[in-house]
Amino acid sequence: MTARDSYRQLTEHMKDHWMLWSASFLAEWDQETYMPAGGGESRSRMLGMLARLSHEMSTDPKVDDWLSECESSDLAAGDTIEAANIRGLRRLYDRRTKLPKEFVEKEAELKSKARQTWVEARKKSDFSLFAPYLERTLDLQREKADLYGYEHEAYDALIDEFEPGATAVEIERVFQSLLPELVSLNAELRDAPRHPDIGILKRPYNVTKQRLFAEIVVDAIGYDFNEGRIDEVAHPFCTSFGPGDHRICTRYYPEDLAEGLTGAVHEAGHALYDMGLNREEYGLPCGDAMSLGLHESQSRLWENQVGRSRGFWEYFFPQAQRMFRDSLQEVTLEDFYHAMNYSAPSFIRVEADEATYNLHIMLRFDIERALIRGDLQVADIPGEWNKRFKDYFGLEVDRDSNGCLQDVHWSIGCFGYFPTYCLGNLYSAQFYAKANEELPGLESDFAHGDFCRLLKWLRENIHIHGSRYRSAELCRRVTGKPLSHQPLIDYLRSKYREIYGIG
Ligand code: ZN
Numbered sequence: 001m002t003a004r005d006s007y008r009q010l011t012e013h014m015k016d017h018w019m020l021w022s023a024s025f026l027a028e029w030d031q032e033t034y035m036p037a038g039g040g041e042s043r044s045r046m047l048g049m050l051a052r053l054s055h056e057m058s059t060d061p062k063v064d065d066w067l068s069e070c071e072s073s074d075l076a077a078g079d080t081i082e083a084a085n086i087r088g089l090r091r092l093y094d095r096r097t098k099l100p101k102e103f104v105e106k107e108a109e110l111k112s113k114a115r116q117t118w119v120e121a122r123k124k125s126d127f128s129l130f131a132p133y134l135e136r137t138l139d140l141q142r143e144k145a146d147l148y149g150y151e152h153e154a155y156d157a158l159i160d161e162f163e164p165g166a167t168a169v170e171i172e173r174v175f176q177s178l179l180p181e182l183v184s185l186n187a188e189l190r191d192a193p194r195h196p197d198i199g200i201l202k203r204p205y206n207v208t209k210q211r212l213f214a215e216i217v218v219d220a221i222g223y224d225f226n227e228g229r230i231d232e233v234a235h236p237f238c239t240s241f242g243p244g245d246h247r248i249c250t251r252y253y254p255e256d257l258a259e260g261l262t263g264a265v266h267e268a269g270h271a272l273y274d275m276g277l278n279r280e281e282y283g284l285p286c287g288d289a290m291s292l293g294l295h296e297s298q299s300r301l302w303e304n305q306v307g308r309s310r311g312f313w314e315y316f317f318p319q320a321q322r323m324f325r326d327s328l329q330e331v332t333l334e335d336f337y338h339a340m341n342y343s344a345p346s347f348i349r350v351e352a353d354e355a356t357y358n359l360h361i362m363l364r365f366d367i368e369r370a371l372i373r374g375d376l377q378v379a380d381i382p383g384e385w386n387k388r389f390k391d392y393f394g395l396e397v398d399r400d401s402n403g404c405l406q407d408v409h410w411s412i413g414c415f416g417y418f419p420t421y422c423l424g425n426l427y428s429a430q431f432y433a434k435a436n437e438e439l440p441g442l443e444s445d446f447a448h449g450d451f452c453r454l455l456k457w458l459r460e461n462i463h464i465h466g467s468r469y470r471s472a473e474l475c476r477r478v479t480g481k482p483l484s485h486q487p488l489i490d491y492l493r494s495k496y497r498e499i500y501g502i503g
Pocket of ligand 1: 266270296299
């Protein structure tokens, strides 16, 4: 058998394996949207079965044999699509086979108990309830990192799950430059001479009309309803079942225009990435998203750089005004645009605006890295959290449910996940700055309702590559530079200073 034959068999097998994933995504989508309550039990059995089958297929010893054949041939050399698929599938195979069955079972059991306890602890705002479970979770995370193996520090092996190839030291380099700049920008905004009137967005907005308006907006930016649909759920998300089927789930609030709309645009940004992936490679690394950070860079770019820009609202505000006459009749474009960019420090990460969001992430990154290293003890988390919160935001945390107990991530063993949110923001700013350099007058396209040039640029430079290049390398290829804090801080500073009347 030639290496070429092995590659063909390997990729056919892995494409079939991906069908099982697609089936489980479909079952999960249905669970979140239309499944009657009574379907819960059989649905978990279905999902369990699909997960087991997919694990069996992806850890089949034949996969290892095919990969070894390919790796000892020319196919694995250079930066071709084949070579990238071989590297990506090797990574997947190794990660799936390095954890013994007993470990996986132990982890699943702890995860479920720790999550339940966290829900209880958050409700009572009592960290001491959650602490013993977090201790055990950390022990398992360290053990997991050892099983995966790492070069510098255990935390790297954990980030690799979400952001392949990223390291704590590299992330720290960018975060440390960003942190003081953001703290000082936020202090400027607090003392600014002018503050947007957020009340404009918190009036009655008919939900049926909001639905229609969101559809008009996502259609205009390029979301293809022939290959997608929008449904409503408690926690918005985007999911793809394969080429030609990319669904958005969002949520609308009767007294808030921004939440529902920006949520829909955010999820449409994720979907546009999936719609732009290489269809030929579907089921293989080159036909799949690179990382969580890169995925988030696309959703944030559409939500923030585009969806909160003046040009965007020059086009859409008159339509919004016609649609929501009662609430927007007296409002000017300028006041509306300012309200869309309102910023204020707050306790809860998921409610944070563009100027404060990344501070929430940096705080979590430092704490979870110190926990994995053993430099910070679990009992000391609330104290450390609250001290940093005061330094970054100027606010005293009143209770742990508003502080270190607010996120689900640690209870389900997701360490190394948080930085991907901030990486997404950093990549989105760096990509967007480059797009503006290569496509002058981009924002005036938006003012005419034209988003084609930007989408085409993103498709050609980012989406089509899937996982062909790691995020850091893709960033260098697209922008000519390594990831930096500068484009993000430049973007935030110039937009917010102008809106807040500073300088
Ligand atoms: Zn997202």
